[in-house]
Amino acid sequence: MQTLPKERRYETLSYLPALSDAQIAKxxxxxxxxxxxxxxxxNExxxxxxxxxxLWKLPLFxxxxxxxxxxxxxxxxxQYSNNYIRVVGFDNIKQCQVLSFIVHKPSRY
Incomplete structure (x- = not known):
């Protein structure tokens, strides 16, 4: 049995390999x-x-x-290739963020 390397992961889908553009689109x-x-x-x-x-620009209302x-x-x-980039979804009824996932990691990692 293989265990995962010891590192912190907190974002949604963070235990999966990097998402492809098609998976991000889904x-x-x-x-x-x-x-x-x-x-x-x-964020850095x-x-x-x-x-x-x-926030990159305004939410895409x-x-x-x-x-x-x-x-x-x-x-x-x-523009920010050396930063982490994530997509978030806001629920305008509950007035809060309901999901987020990273779509880009800096190349240094």
Missing amino acids: QIQYILSQGYIPAIEF TSEPTDYYWT GAKSTQEVLNEVQACRS
């Missing part, structure tokens, strides 16, 4: 299909003690397609 489609509002955030670290990530969100993810990747 997760974003889920966010949209649930009526959640997608947003993109970035992914430490669980860092509660505040920087009017996003209707997966491609719109993916275009913003790519724009954030190109």
